[in-house]
Amino acid sequence: xxxxxxxxxxxxxxxxxxxxxxxxxxxxxxxxxxLFLITQRIERISESNGMAESEIVMLNMSGLSRSKDPDATxxxxxxxxxxxxGVKSVTVINQLPYANNFNSSSIRIKxxxxxxxxxxxxxxxxxxxxxxxxxxxxxxxxxxxxxxxEYLNLSDAEKATSPVIPSIIINRALAERLFPKMEAVGQSxxxxxxxxxxxxxxxxxxxxPQPGGTANSHLYSMVFPVRPHFRGGSYLLRAxxxxxxxxxxxxxxxxxxxxxQRVVRExxxxxxxxxxxxxxxxxxxxxxxxVCLALLAVTAFGIVGLASFWVQQRTRMIGTRxxxxxxxxxxxxxxxxxxxxxxxxxxxxxxxAAYGISLLLMRSYELPRxxxxxxPVGAVALWLLGQIAVxxxxxxxxxxPPVAALRA
Amino acid sequence: MLMFRYYLDLAxxxxxxxxxxxxxxxxxxxxxxxxxxxxxxxxxxxxxDPLPGKSARVLNVQLDAEPLRGFKPGEEPxxxxxRFDAEQLLRESHATRQVMMVGGNVPIEPEGQAAFYSTAxxxxxxxxxxxEAPFQFGTGWVAADDAAQARVVVLSSENNERLFGGVDSRxxxxxxxxxxxxxxxxLKPWRPVPHFYDLTMGGFGKTEGxxxxxxxxxxxTFGTSGHNTCxxxxxxxxxxxxxxPCAWIQYWAEVxxxxxxxxxxxxxKNYSDQQRAAGRFERPTNVRAHTVMGWLKNxxxxxxxxxxxxWLAFGFLIVCLVNTVGLLLAKCxxxxxxxxxxxxxxxxxxxxxxxxxxEAGSLGLAGGLLGLALTSLGLxxxxxxxxxxxDLVQLDAPMLATTLALALLASLCAGLLPAWRACQVxxxxxxxxx
Numbered sequence: 001x002x003x004x005x006x007x008x009x010x011x012x013x014x015x016x017x018x019x020x021x022x023x024x025x026x027x028x029x030x031x032x033x034x035l036f037l038i039t040q041r042i043e044r045i046s047e048s049n050g051m052a053e054s055e056i057v058m059l060n061m062s063g064l065s066r067s068k069d070p071d072a073t074x075x076x077x078x079x080x081x082x083x084x085x086g087v088k089s090v091t092v093i094n095q096l097p098y099a100n101n102f103n104s105s106s107i108r109i110k111x112x113x114x115x116x117x118x119x120x121x122x123x124x125x126x127x128x129x130x131x132x133x134x135x136x137x138x139x140x141x142x143x144x145x146x147x148x149x150e151y152l153n154l155s156d157a158e159k160a161t162s163p164v165i166p167s168i169i170i171n172r173a174l175a176e177r178l179f180p181k182m183e184a185v186g187q188s189x190x191x192x193x194x195x196x197x198x199x200x201x202x203x204x205x206x207x208x209p210q211p212g213g214t215a216n217s218h219l220y221s222m223v224f225p226v227r228p229h230f231r232g233g234s235y236l237l238r239a240x241x242x243x244x245x246x247x248x249x250x251x252x253x254x255x256x257x258x259x260x261q262r263v264v265r266e267x268x269x270x271x272x273x274x275x276x277x278x279x280x281x282x283x284x285x286x287x288x289x290x291v292c293l294a295l296l297a298v299t300a301f302g303i304v305g306l307a308s309f310w311v312q313q314r315t316r317m318i319g320t321r322x323x324x325x326x327x328x329x330x331x332x333x334x335x336x337x338x339x340x341x342x343x344x345x346x347x348x349x350x351x352x353a354a355y356g357i358s359l360l361l362m363r364s365y366e367l368p369r370x371x372x373x374x375x376p377v378g379a380v381a382l383w384l385l386g387q388i389a390v391x392x393x394x395x396x397x398x399x400x401p402p403v404a405a406l407r408a
Numbered sequence: 409m410l411m412f413r414y415y416l417d418l419a420x421x422x423x424x425x426x427x428x429x430x431x432x433x434x435x436x437x438x439x440x441x442x443x444x445x446x447x448x449x450x451x452x453x454x455x456x457d458p459l460p461g462k463s464a465r466v467l468n469v470q471l472d473a474e475p476l477r478g479f480k481p482g483e484e485p486x487x488x489x490x491r492f493d494a495e496q497l498l499r500e501s502h503a504t505r506q507v508m509m510v511g512g513n514v515p516i517e518p519e520g521q522a523a524f525y526s527t528a529x530x531x532x533x534x535x536x537x538x539x540e541a542p543f544q545f546g547t548g549w550v551a552a553d554d555a556a557q558a559r560v561v562v563l564s565s566e567n568n569e570r571l572f573g574g575v576d577s578r579x580x581x582x583x584x585x586x587x588x589x590x591x592x593x594x595l596k597p598w599r600p601v602p603h604f605y606d607l608t609m610g611g612f613g614k615t616e617g618x619x620x621x622x623x624x625x626x627x628x629t630f631g632t633s634g635h636n637t638c639x640x641x642x643x644x645x646x647x648x649x650x651x652x653p654c655a656w657i658q659y660w661a662e663v664x665x666x667x668x669x670x671x672x673x674x675x676x677k678n679y680s681d682q683q684r685a686a687g688r689f690e691r692p693t694n695v696r697a698h699t700v701m702g703w704l705k706n707x708x709x710x711x712x713x714x715x716x717x718x719w720l721a722f723g724f725l726i727v728c729l730v731n732t733v734g735l736l737l738a739k740c741x742x743x744x745x746x747x748x749x750x751x752x753x754x755x756x757x758x759x760x761x762x763x764x765x766x767e768a769g770s771l772g773l774a775g776g777l778l779g780l781a782l783t784s785l786g787l788x789x790x791x792x793x794x795x796x797x798x799d800l801v802q803l804d805a806p807m808l809a810t811t812l813a814l815a816l817l818a819s820l821c822a823g824l825l826p827a828w829r830a831c832q833v834x835x836x837x838x839x840x841x842x
Contacts, residue, residue, distance in 0.1 A: 015829065019734040023727060030723045037716070062515070062525060263515065263525055279794040284713050291720055294439060295727055301432055302731035309738035365712055 006338045009314075016306055017342055024346025024382055027299045029353035032378035033361065034288045036370050041285040044212050045278045049097050050171075050205025052137025054241045055088075056270035057248045058096060060234040061255055062263045070229035071153050073259070077230060078129070080258055084250050086243040091135040091236050094127040094154070094228040095209045096270075098277035102209045104217040109178055109187070111194040123174050123220035124208040125191070127154055129227035133169075133203075135238045141172065143185035143201030146225035150200075154228045163192050165224050169201040174220035191222070210277075234266070244269050296385055303389035307335065311397040322402035335394035336387060343386035347379045354378065411759070412766065419767035422743070429739060430771070433732050437775025437822075440728030441815045442782025447714065447721040449787060449807045453800055454612070454710045458600035459540065463700035464666045466538060469497065469659040470696035471680055473689055474639045485694050486637055486655040487707075488608075493683075494657040495650065498532060502675050503661035505534040509622060510657050511606055512632045516618070517583040518571050526567060526617035528584075529606075530625035530632070536562070536593075538662045539605055541615075544568075546578045546593030549621060557627045561589040562619040568594040582618075585630050589620065601800050602709045604700055606658050608634035611709040612797040632656070661697070673697045711795075729822050732771075736826040740764055747830055748838025757831040764830045768823020769816060776815025783811055 010017045061077070063070065074092055081090045095101040106120040126132075133145045150167050157163040168189060175184035188196035206221040239247040252264055311318075318331055358370035423430040457463050471493050472485035489497075494508040509531030517523040535541070536548035549560050561582055568577055577591045595615075603613040625632075632648065640653030647654045663672050676695040683689040698706055740747075747760055783803060790801050 015825070016734060016737060019730055019737065023730045023734065026723065026727045026730065030720070030727070034720065261523065263523060265525065276794070280711075280713065283793055283795075284717075287717065288720070291443070291724055294443075295724060298436055298439070298728055298731050301436070302734050305429065305432065305731075305735045306738055309742060312742065361716075365716060 003337060003341065006334065006341060010338065010341070013310070016310070020303060020306055020342045021346040021349065023299050023302050024343050024386070025349035025353055027295050028347050028350025028378045028382050029357055030295060031292050031381065032350070032354040032374045033357050033370060034292050035377065036358075036374050037367075038285050038288045038292075040367070041281045041288075045281050045285070047207070047211055048205060049207045049211065049274070050138055050203065051097070051270070052238065053270050053274060055137065055238050055244070056135065057237050057239065057244050057251070058099075058234050058266070058268055058270060058273070059237070059248065059251050059255070059264070060266040061230045062265045063231060063259070063261075070231055071155055071227070074129075074227070074229040074233075077235065077255060077258060080254050081235060081237060081251055084237075084247060084254060086239045086247045086250075088238045088240075089131045089134040090238070091132040092129045092228055092230065092233045093132060093136075093236055094233045095124070096126075096234060096236065096273075097207050097209055097211060098270075098273040099209055099234070102217075104208075105191050107174070107178070107220075107222065108190045111190050111196070121174075121177060121220065122217035123170070123222045124217055126206070126221060126223040127226040127228045127233070128223055132223065132236075135236045136206075137238065138206055139204040140169075140201050141204045142175075142183070143169070143199070145169070145201060150225040152226055154226050154232065157226055164195050165192065165197050165226060167200040167225060168197045169203060169223045170199060171203050171206040171221045174222060175199070175202045177220060197224075236270075296381070299382075300385050300389040303339065303386060304393060307339065307390050307393035308396075311335070311393045314397075315400060318397055318400055319402050319404070319407075322400070328398040331398040331400075332394050335390055335397055339386045339390040339394075340383070343382055347382055350378065350382070351375045411762070415763045415766035416770060418763055419770045422739075422767060423771070426739065429735060433735050433771050434774045434778055436728045436731050436735075437772060437815055437819055438778030438782055440725035441776060441779030441811060441818065442786060443721040444725045444814065445779060445783040445807065445811045446786030446790065447717040448810070449783065449803055450790060450797075450801055451710065451714050451718055452807060453601065453802065454714060454797055455704075456601055457701060458602055458604045458704075459700050462540070462662075465664070465669065466660060466662045466700050467503075467669060467672060467697040468700070468703040469661055469676065470698075471676065471683075471689075472691045472694040473653070473655065473683075474691060475653075476690040479691050481692070483694075484706075485696060488635065488637070488655040489657045489659045490655050491648065491650050491652065491657055492688075494659050497659060497661075497679065500679075503672055504664045505538045505662040506660065507532050507534045507538055508657050508659050509535060509606070510632050511609055511616065511634045512625060512630050514584045514618060514630055515586075516567075516571070517586070527609075527614075527633075528618045528620065528625070528630070529616040530620060530622040530630065532622055534662075535619065538660060539600070541598055542596040544594045544596045545576045546591070548619070549592055554621045554623050557623045558621060559587060559589045559624060560592045560620065562593045562595060563591060564595050564615065564617045565597050567617045584618065584620070585628055587628060595619075599800075601797075602704060604704055604709075605660060606634065607707050607709060608658075610796055611704075611707075611711075612800060669697060669699065725818065729818055732819065732822040733825055736764075736768060736771075736823060737829060740826045740830045743830075744833050744838050747833045748835045751833065751835035752839055760831040760833075761827045764827035765820060765823050768819045768827065771823075772816045772819020773812070775819060776812040779815050780808065780811050 063073065078090050078092060081087060095103055103125055104122045105125045107123050130148070130151060133140065146167055157165065170184065178184065178189065179187055184199050184202055187199050189199060191197060208218045208221055211218060237247055237251060248267055248269065252267055255262060321331065354370060354375060361367045362369055459466060469489065470485045470487060471489055473490050473493060474486060498506055498508050509529055512528040512530055513525050514528045515523055516526050532554050533549050533551045544565055548562055549558060553560055561584065563577065568574055571582060572580060577594060580591050581588050582591060598615050602611040603609065626648065634656065636647055636654050636656035638647060638652065638654040646652055648656065661672060663669055673695065676697060677693050680689060680693040680695050750760065787801055787803055791798050
């Protein structure tokens with residue numbers, strides 16, 4: 001197919017051709033960036049938390065001001081919850097992923113406080129009672145779980161002038177950060193004051209209470225064998241996925257039976273907490289997707305509109321070519337090639353624009369740079385779109401009987 | 409005027425002649441405008457001034473009480489104050505009004521009803537006057553009540569409804585955290601957007617359910633909420649004591665006039681210098697006194713997603729416009745013959761230009777109406793979505809007018825090029841080819 005006659009024709013329709021090119025370029029630029037944003041959201045939403053998330057339910061109780069010994073109450077509550085039908089294990093924990101609280105502490109590998117200019121490493125600190133590992137369903141990759149004699153009550157630890165917490169379990173990210181070249185298990189770390197705490201285990205993954213951030217407390221987590229009481233913690237229960245709802249309502253009923261004066265502050269399936277945490281991202285991904293589709297549709301209709309106009313305008317030319325022996329296929333290909341040329345120019349401009357937009361977004365929204373492979377994806381999408389859009393008008397042009405076309 | 413009606417008539421005829429193309433153009437403008445106005449309305453609502461008329465003279469106070477370790481010059485000081493500094497500034501009372509406060513949760517035990525938890529604000533007395541909280545009954549408390557750790561409370565209208573059926577409950581008793589409190593006043597329904605005076609609970613939260621003196625809440629060790637950042641050794645129990653190296657209190661000052669803001673900043677600098685001289689502060693003086701709007705901007709209260717959505721929607725609108733330009737151009741070039749006849753009959757170029765602009769404008773108006781419908785639909789979706797500002801988003805009169813204006817402006821812009829091309833048509837050429 002000779003493209004020179006096409007170029008010659010386009011030269012006489014600069015404005016219309018320019019508009020198609022401009023529209024394709026803008027669409028390409030926006031769609032590339034939007035696709036990238038969607039992928040980022042999806043990555044964020046699908047970040048694994050390392051937990052048995054489909055088996056966990058949480059219950060947050062709150063006592064009125066008059067309740068007595070909160071540690072004893074908590075012990076009794078846990079005992080009662082453990083006895084419930086369908087409950088595999090229970091624990092009480094100070095914070096959990098996707099909830100509102102976020103406690104973190106700085107962790108050091110030497111006893112002295114940091115000097116001026118030294119960077120502190122912040123890690124989310126989890127306090128869990130016996131059974132935390134089984135209940136959360138975390139995967140221990142090195143070392144061991146806490147032993148029974150290592151646990152202490154948070155209220156006792158707070159009372160002590162210098163709390164001695166014998167052991168700690170950290171997540172792999174933190175282990176690699178603190179001890180890049182050695183085995184973390186067996187090392188000493190310092191969190192509260194200058195008494196050493198020994199690393200006894202490493203879990204494969206444990207996300208922070210608010211995953212998705214970039215600060216180091218969003219990557220690093222640590223767990224202490226410290227039992228919070230119900231006022232400062234939540235009960236976690238593990239059960240078969242199909243029994244979660246039943247276990248949760250049984251747990252609430254049981255808690256009210258133990259002490260009817262208490263208030264359930266929050267109760268939820270862990271998977272619901274997660275869904276709620278990411279709802280905004282899911283919405284945004286859908287919104288971006290819809291805008292992409294709408295953009296492509298608008299552009300397609302624009303191409304259909306202008307191509308139809310051109311077919312009408314060039315009826316005489318088509319008739320002449322057909323009369324001189326051009327086949328229907330040649331006419332069809334003429335319009336297809338013309339569209340291909342215009343879209344290509346648009347795509348080239350669009351790629352430059354996509355990159356420009358990406359730079360702007362990087363500056364204003366701290367987004368990473370657009371990976372280059374999004375550009376060919378956008379290009380292919382628009383080429384296809386152009387060919388699909390031009391198909392119907394081109395077919396109509398090819399189907400024009402030469403005589404009618406000449407007479408027009 | 410007469411010509412305008414004639415052009416309008418021509419426009420309607422022309423648009424009717426090709427209903428498919430017209431519908432396509434109206435739809436394109438409508439979708440573009442609808443997308444734009446939906447995001448713009450959300451942005452407009454979220455970035456509004458929560459304290460109109462006064463926001464420029466109400467200042468949020470930040471001091472840098474952290475130790476030298478980890479200091480980076482030019483870094484933002486902690487967002488809140490330590491209790492020591494807040495109480496000291498409140499005692500010195502340098503501004504017209506000042507308030508120190510923190511959010512919390514208190515259990516309420518009404519007689520004959522199940523106990524429940526309510527959000528609370530523990531604050532000094534100036535809160536209500538400074539933030540213009542509207543009273544339905546009664547008033548707030550006075551500084552003497554703060555000093556006396558008085559057991560007094562102001563209820564939200566919602567809690568007054570729940571506890572007392574909405575009657576004037578002044579003087580009645582409410583049990584908060586096991587202690588008796590006397591009701592001093594009841595607020596009207598009140599919800600400044602954003603929830604500017606305490607952003608630690610999310611930027612668009614509801615106002616609290618009960619308000620009581622800060623001193624009383626500390627005396628009774630009521631539970632607080634929000635952020636508490638500590639930089640020294642402070643175990644959980646002591647994090648809220650006067651001497652604790654922890655920042656957890658919001659502090660605001662109201663100056664008499666905007667011009668006094670600089671004065672107040674200087675006062676804070678002096679205070680910071682004094683504290684350093686006394687050995688309490690280690691870092692070089694680093695104080696801030698943001699106005700309400702400055703504070704909201706500094707804290708990036710409007711979610712970043714909204715900004716992204718806004719850009720996306722405007723990009724979309726531009727593509728829609730380019731599309732409309734293309735379609736309008738095709739349409740008007742197809743009518744070269746008609747234009748030739750009009751020109752030959754004596755219509756000047758600007759008449760042709762005007763005629764095509766009127767056609768574009770009427771498309772724009774139709775698109776604007778469709779856009780308005782789509783904006784309402786979009787906002788309906790936002791309201792039924794999950795965001796924490798969902799119930800705040802409304803289309804108000806200015807936004808309604810903006811929608812129509814945007815549609816009209818957009819379509820006129822789109823119409824310029826085709827109209828110009830139309831008036832360039834030379835009558836002789838056209839008539840010859842007929």
